[in-house]
Amino acid sequence: MAAKLKKFFKKSWPAKKFEKKLLGKVFLKDDRELLLSAYEKKENQYILIEPDNADTVKKLNKLIPGIKKNSGALGIGKIASLAVVVISFTVFTVFFQNPLAEKAMEKGLEKIFRAESEVTGLRLSLFGGFIRYKSMQVADRDNPDRNLFQTGEAVIDLDMSEVLKGKFAANEIKLEDFAIGEKRAVRAKAIKGAVKKEKPASGAASSDVIKEAASAITKLPDNLIPDRETVKKVIIEKADQLSAPKEAEKIASELKSGAENIKAGVEKTESDIKNLEKDVNEIMASKLSSKLDLAGARKLADRIKSASKRISSITNTVESSQKEIEKLRKTAADGKKNIEKAVSNDIEYIISLFPGKGSFSVSSLAQPLVKEKLDPFMQKYGKAYEIIIKIKESGDKKKDGAAPAAAETRRGRDVRYAVYGSPSLHIRKVSGSFFTGENRHSLEIKDITNNQELAGKPLVFLIKSSLDNIKTEADGFFDTRKSAADFSGITVAVTGGKISNLSFLAPAGIDKLSADMDISASTAISADKDFTGSAGISLEKFRMNTTSQTGRIISGIIEKENKIDFEAKYSLSKGDFSLKIKSSLDNLIAKAVSPEKIAAEVKSFAADELAEVLKEKAGIQAEADAQIAELGKKIGTLEKSIKDQKKELDSKLKSLPIKF
Amino acid sequence: MILKWIINSFAALNANNRPGEIASAIALGITLAMIPAGNLTWVLLLALTFFLKINFGVEMIVIALFKPMASLADPLFDAVGYKILTAGTLESFYTKLYNTPLVPYTGFNNTAVAGSIIVMGVLFVPLWIACRKLIALYRAKLRDRFLSSSIVKKIAALPIVSKAAMLFSKANKLRNFRG
Numbered sequence: 001m002a003a004k005l006k007k008f009f010k011k012s013w014p015a016k017k018f019e020k021k022l023l024g025k026v027f028l029k030d031d032r033e034l035l036l037s038a039y040e041k042k043e044n045q046y047i048l049i050e051p052d053n054a055d056t057v058k059k060l061n062k063l064i065p066g067i068k069k070n071s072g073a074l075g076i077g078k079i080a081s082l083a084v085v086v087i088s089f090t091v092f093t094v095f096f097q098n099p100l101a102e103k104a105m106e107k108g109l110e111k112i113f114r115a116e117s118e119v120t121g122l123r124l125s126l127f128g129g130f131i132r133y134k135s136m137q138v139a140d141r142d143n144p145d146r147n148l149f150q151t152g153e154a155v156i157d158l159d160m161s162e163v164l165k166g167k168f169a170a171n172e173i174k175l176e177d178f179a180i181g182e183k184r185a186v187r188a189k190a191i192k193g194a195v196k197k198e199k200p201a202s203g204a205a206s207s208d209v210i211k212e213a214a215s216a217i218t219k220l221p222d223n224l225i226p227d228r229e230t231v232k233k234v235i236i237e238k239a240d241q242l243s244a245p246k247e248a249e250k251i252a253s254e255l256k257s258g259a260e261n262i263k264a265g266v267e268k269t270e271s272d273i274k275n276l277e278k279d280v281n282e283i284m285a286s287k288l289s290s291k292l293d294l295a296g297a298r299k300l301a302d303r304i305k306s307a308s309k310r311i312s313s314i315t316n317t318v319e320s321s322q323k324e325i326e327k328l329r330k331t332a333a334d335g336k337k338n339i340e341k342a343v344s345n346d347i348e349y350i351i352s353l354f355p356g357k358g359s360f361s362v363s364s365l366a367q368p369l370v371k372e373k374l375d376p377f378m379q380k381y382g383k384a385y386e387i388i389i390k391i392k393e394s395g396d397k398k399k400d401g402a403a404p405a406a407a408e409t410r411r412g413r414d415v416r417y418a419v420y421g422s423p424s425l426h427i428r429k430v431s432g433s434f435f436t437g438e439n440r441h442s443l444e445i446k447d448i449t450n451n452q453e454l455a456g457k458p459l460v461f462l463i464k465s466s467l468d469n470i471k472t473e474a475d476g477f478f479d480t481r482k483s484a485a486d487f488s489g490i491t492v493a494v495t496g497g498k499i500s501n502l503s504f505l506a507p508a509g510i511d512k513l514s515a516d517m518d519i520s521a522s523t524a525i526s527a528d529k530d531f532t533g534s535a536g537i538s539l540e541k542f543r544m545n546t547t548s549q550t551g552r553i554i555s556g557i558i559e560k561e562n563k564i565d566f567e568a569k570y571s572l573s574k575g576d577f578s579l580k581i582k583s584s585l586d587n588l589i590a591k592a593v594s595p596e597k598i599a600a601e602v603k604s605f606a607a608d609e610l611a612e613v614l615k616e617k618a619g620i621q622a623e624a625d626a627q628i629a630e631l632g633k634k635i636g637t638l639e640k641s642i643k644d645q646k647k648e649l650d651s652k653l654k655s656l657p658i659k660f
Numbered sequence: 661m662i663l664k665w666i667i668n669s670f671a672a673l674n675a676n677n678r679p680g681e682i683a684s685a686i687a688l689g690i691t692l693a694m695i696p697a698g699n700l701t702w703v704l705l706l707a708l709t710f711f712l713k714i715n716f717g718v719e720m721i722v723i724a725l726f727k728p729m730a731s732l733a734d735p736l737f738d739a740v741g742y743k744i745l746t747a748g749t750l751e752s753f754y755t756k757l758y759n760t761p762l763v764p765y766t767g768f769n770n771t772a773v774a775g776s777i778i779v780m781g782v783l784f785v786p787l788w789i790a791c792r793k794l795i796a797l798y799r800a801k802l803r804d805r806f807l808s809s810s811i812v813k814k815i816a817a818l819p820i821v822s823k824a825a826m827l828f829s830k831a832n833k834l835r836n837f838r839g
Binding site for chain 2: 025026027028029031063066067069070072074075078079082160161162163164165166410411412413414415416417418419420422
C-alpha cells in the first residue's frame, strides 16, 4: 500500500502560521527544503502539493514528531506528571494519611511489643511538623487484662520556620497520663509470634534509696536538752551525792525524838496534875472541927504546903517542857532552812551534770547524708550534669551565627551574618503527666534551649507531684542568661513548693513533716567542670511530729516561727561533694539549748523530783510539827490547871486560923 | 548512563532538535558546573532543568566536562562573591535572608556560590546566544561533512554503539544521518 501523507500536514496554511508552526520547528537544512518542497506559496497561503513519491511522503511523515517535540520551551508532560504527583499526594494527605499512619503506628507497636496496640485520633502533618494522637495503649503480652503502658494525648509540634533554618525548634512536646500496668477495659487479643520473656530482676526501688537518705539526714542528736525522765534517772543514780534528803532525814529524826521526849514529860505531868488535883480536892473538902483546932489546922496547913511544893515542881516541869518545845520549834525552823539550802545546793549540782551546748548547726544533721549518700552518688553519677554543659556549649558555638551544615562548601568562603535571636535548640513547651498508683504527677517546662541569652528567656518549670507522699507543687526557673559563655551564674528558683506527710521519715523518729517552701540557688561551674554554689531555702507553715526529744524541741521552736531560712553552700571538687548549711534555726535551737535555758529546765525538773524524794521526810517533819503544836497546847492547859489549883490552895491556906 | 548521555548529545546535535534546547542545555550545564554543588541553589537549578525542554544528556555531559574547570574560575567567583556579600548597603538584606527559613541552605553566603551565580547570570544569555549560533553554524556548515566522515561512520557501525543506541531507543535519530 502506498504511503499516505498524515493529516498533520494541512492542505493550506496561512503564511505566518506555516512559518512559525512548521518551518520554524524544523532546523535541518535538508528537512526545511523537503518541507518547503511539499508546499507552494500563493499570496499569503502555503498550499500543499501532494507528493507522489512514497519516499518523500515517508520523510515528511518522519518530520512530524520532531516538529511536535520542538514546540514550547517547557516540558508540559513533566509538569503534568509533577502536578499529578502533587494532587495525588494532597488527596492522600487529606483522606488517607491519618488512618494509614494510625494503622502503621499500631502495627509498628505490635511488632515491637508483640502485643495488641491501639492508637486513636492520630493527626499527622508532615509539612507542618505536627503529630498528635488522643490515646495509645499497648497490652502486656504476659497479662492480656492489663496494659504494658498507656498514654493519653501526645503532641509533637515542631516550629518548621526554625527547623528549615537548620535548627531544632518545637512549639510543644506533650505526653499526658502515662501509666504502666493499668487494667484494660477489654482483654487484649493474642498477637502471633508473641514469646514470653523472663523479666529481668529490677534493682532497688528508688523509694528505698530515699528512705535510706532520709534516715541518714534525720538521725537527730538526742542529748541536746534533758527531759524529766533523764533528770529523775540522774537524781536516783546520784542520790549519795545529794545533801537535801540527808538533811531532811536528820531534821525529821531530831523532831521526832524531841517530840516523843516532850510527850513523855507531858504525860507524867498530866498524871502528877491528876494526883495533885485529887489531893487539892481533898484539902478543899477537909474542914476544921473548930477555930481552935490548931492541930487540925497545922496538919491541913502542912498538907497545903506539901501540895504547893508539888505544884511548884510540876510548874517547873511544865516550864521545862515549854522550853523544850520552843527549842524543838527552833530546830524545825532551822531544819527547814537547812533543807532549802541543801535542795538549792543539790539542784546546782544536778544542773552541773547537764551543761548546755550553747550552739547548734543544722549542717551537722546534713553531714551523714553527705557522707553516706551524696558523696557516693556524686562520684558515680555527678558527671551527668555535663550533658547540660555540652548542650549549652553547642548553643554558645552557634551564637555568632554559623551557616547550617548543609550549606557548607569546600569552595569559596562563608560570609557570616548575625543570627536573629533564635537558638539552635529551642523547645518552647514540654509537658507531661504520669501515674504511680493513684498519684498523678505532672511536669511542665517552658523554653528548653541551649542558649537562653539568644532565646531571651530562662527555663521555667512547674511540678506537681505526690511521690512517696511528698506532695510537691513547685514553680521555678533555671536562668543562665547572665553567664551564656561560662556558666558562672546559673540561678534556679522554686516558689510555692509544698512538702507534706513524709512517712518514710518514720524510722528517724519523724511521724509527719510539712512545710511550704521557696528555694533559690545560684551555681558556678568552672572550666574543670567542678561547681560551687549556694542555695537559700525558706520554709513556712512548718509542722513536724516527732518522737525524739530533740525533734520535739526543734518542732516546738519552728512551729512558733513564721518562717525558717536555710542557707546552703555546696561544692563538687574532684568528685567530693561538700554541703554546709546555715539556718535561722541554728540560733533558735542554740538559744533553746543554751546553759541558761538548760539550767532553768533542769532546775524545774530537779526541784520537782527532789520534792518527791523529800516528801516522805517532810511527812515525818509535819507530823512532829503537829505533835509539838498539840503538846504546846496541852502544856498550856496544864499550866492553867496548875495555876487554878495553886490559887485554890492559897485561898484555903489563908482561911486557916493560924498564920504561917 | 554516560554512554546514553553521549549518544543522546550526539543525536541531539545532529538531529532536528531546536538549537535553543541544546544551547540552553550547554549554558545551564556550564552554570551548574561553575556553581559549587551541595547546596540548595544547585539542587533547585538542576531540578528546574527537569521541567524545561532542554537536552538533559547534553547538560550532563557539559557539567562533567566543565566541573574540573570550575576551580580555575574560583578566584574570580570568590572576588565577585566577596564584593557582593560584603557590600555594606546590602548587609541588612543578607542578614534577613540568612534568617529566613531554608535560605541558608542555598549557600548564598558562600563567596564561590554567590560569585558564580552572579558571573554565570551575566554570562548566561551571551553564552546561550553564542551556543545557538554555533549550533546553527555547525548544522549549516559542518554537520554533513562530519556525519559523512569515515570516522563517524566507523564509530556508528561499532556493535556497542548500535547496540547501545538500540537499547536507548535513539537509533532512529542516527538513522536520519545522510550520506
